[in-house]
Amino acid sequence: MxxxxxxxxxxxxxxxxxxxxxxxxxxxxxxxxxxxxxxxxxxxxxxxxxxxxxxxxxxxxxxxxxxxxxxxxxxxxxxxAAACDRYDNVEAFPPDFADRPLVLRAYDRAGAIFDATVAEPGSAPAVASKFLEDERVAQVHARHVSYTCYDFRIVRGY
Ligand SMILES: [Zn+2]
Incomplete structure (x- = not known):
């Protein structure tokens, strides 16, 4: 992507x-x-x-x-449990998450929630971009849609 x-x-x-x-x-x-x-x-x-x-x-x-x-x-x-390499293809959406819906939560610079939604499979980059178009948003967290456990974060890549 x-x-x-x-x-x-x-x-x-x-x-x-x-x-x-x-x-x-x-x-x-x-x-x-x-x-x-x-x-x-x-x-x-x-x-x-x-x-x-x-x-x-x-x-x-x-x-x-x-x-x-x-x-x-x-x-x-x-x-x-064994050493693994941190995900470093940072400009590419993590492929193993491409086929699942994700909760996306946008946070401002102070760490307060700004907005949140459920992104359908494949739509997380577009949804995160929409959040990050607003300068008040500092980061977007991707989470599991039912367990809601944290998966990874999406930030602007200047
Ligand atoms: Zn690992």
Whole structure:
């Protein structure tokens, strides 16, 4: 998919690498939870691959927004238990998420929610671009449509 939609260049960002590295090395997340390895199918928020077969994954808590206000939710995410490469094709929509609907939440610079919607499969780049055309929007979070777990974020790619 093209990176530029409706004139806005998009950048797709996985969680910071250090979050995954710390969780693997310490089996603790930043909220003090003891972590364990489970065999399951879920999107890895570091490499943004969605396993088709059960894989060894670690479940941890993650806060995708700075803790600047009440919108800074903490929620569960999976990462591969073994080292994997952070998603780095940042100008391309993560292909494993292309065939699913996504909740898209737009946040302003202060971390307050600005708008939200459900994007049908394939429409997330256009919807995110529409949100990011408004200068008041700083970032858009993609989440699972029913579990509502955080998947990745979309920002302007200057
Ligand atoms: Zn991974």
């Amino acid at each position: 093209k990176a530029t939609v409706r004139g806005v260049t998009l950048r797709y960002e996985a969680i910071p690498s250090e979050i995954a590295r710390e969780a693997r090395e310490t089996l603790r997340d930043r909220f003090g939870h003891a972590l364990s390895v489970v065999s399951t199918q879920a999107p890895c928020r570091n490499c943004l691959r969605i396993s088709r077969e059960p894989e060894d994954l670690i479940l941890l808590s993650y806060r995708p927004l700075e803790d600047a206000g009440p919108y800074a939710e903490v929620g569960p995410i999976f990462i591969h």
